[in-house]
Amino acid sequence: TYKNLIAINGTTGNWRDSGEGLGGGVYAADDNVAWMQTALKSIENIIFYSHTNIPVNITSEELSKIIVSWQEVGDKFFKISLGVEEIRERLKRYYEWLEAQEPEKAEILLDEELEGIKLRDFLYENKVPSSLKNGFRYYALSLDKKGKKIGVVNSDVGVFRLFNEDLKIEEIEELLEPFLLPYAFGGLLLSDIGVVIANPMLTETDGNSAYLMFSEKKYHGSVIWSGHSAMLVLGIIRQLRTHPHSQFLRTA
Numbered sequence: 224t225y226k227n228l229i230a231i232n233g234t235t236g237n238w239r240d241s242g243e244g245l246g247g248g249v250y251a252a253d254d255n256v257a258w259m260q261t262a263l264k265s266i267e268n269i270i271f272y273s274h275t276n277i278p279v280n281i282t283s284e285e286l287s288k289i290i291v292s293w294q295e296v297g298d299k300f301f302k303i304s305l306g307v308e309e310i311r312e313r314l315k316r317y318y319e320w321l322e323a324q325e326p327e328k329a330e331i332l333l334d335e336e337l338e339g340i341k342l343r344d345f346l347y348e349n350k351v352p353s354s355l356k357n358g359f360r361y362y363a364l365s366l367d368k369k370g371k372k373i374g375v376v377n378s379d380v381g382v383f384r385l386f387n388e389d390l391k392i393e394e395i396e397e398l399l400e401p402f403l404l405p406y407a408f409g410g411l412l413l414s415d416i417g418v419v420i421a422n423p424m425l426t427e428t429d430g431n432s433a434y435l436m437f438s439e440k441k442y443h444g445s446v447i448w449s450g451h452s453a454m455l456v457l458g459i460i461r462q463l464r465t466h467p468h469s470q471f472l473r474t475a
Contacts, residue, residue: 225370229254244443246373248365256297257383263290301362317424335407361401376422385458389465417452419445
């Protein structure tokens with residue numbers, strides 16, 4: 224049950240350090256999907272593989288089972304998978320809102336392209352970039368107190384897992400999906416600038432609130448943090464050391 228996850232007690236408890244930064248959520252994805260398993264693996268290494276002879280009341284097998292259970296948390300509670308039509312409908316809703324708020328900005332973003340296809344053609348002419356034909360996967364930013372996903376696309380789990388872990392290629396490809404999808408299409412990539420830490424365009428419900436909460440005017444909104452950008456680059460370098468012949472990583 225989600226109630227066994229690590230909850231924020233108050234307004235701080237993860238790097239976004241505010242209730243607004245988590246979209247009102249109390250179970251942060253990075254704490255539960257990235258940092259908890261990293262911490263447990265570090266404990267495992269210290270206790271059982273560093274020859275420190277620390278007295279403990281747990282066996283290696285018991286701790287390994289706990290680690291495996293935490294490795295399943297991301298897919299079980301935080302994973303979001305959207306099909307093409309769902310992506311299209313959620314983006315339409317966002318751009319209808321944006322056109323009423325900032326029509327000039329909306330027009331600029333609607334002309335952004337992915338694989339030669341303009342966003343407006345994806346939304347209204349049913350043209351689909353090949354990279355979206357199988358949908359889009361990402362981890363929710365957080366869960367609210369009832370376990371509901373706060374579906375803001377974010378950098379948190381991807382940055383921290385790439386930075387901390389040696390991953391399989393299929394895991395790397397999935398974690399990098401939000402970073403390779405252009406911002407105008409709901410992802411985190413701002414061409415020639417870098418990656419933002421949040422994008423609310425694909426949020427499922429209560430969009431108006433999320434759109435404002437994660438705009439480019441907000442501290443933890445659609446803005447670039449140099450620290451996260453640096454960790455992302457270092458994370459990709461780490462994965463290249465594990466998979467030196469991966470063409471996907473070399474072109475990411």
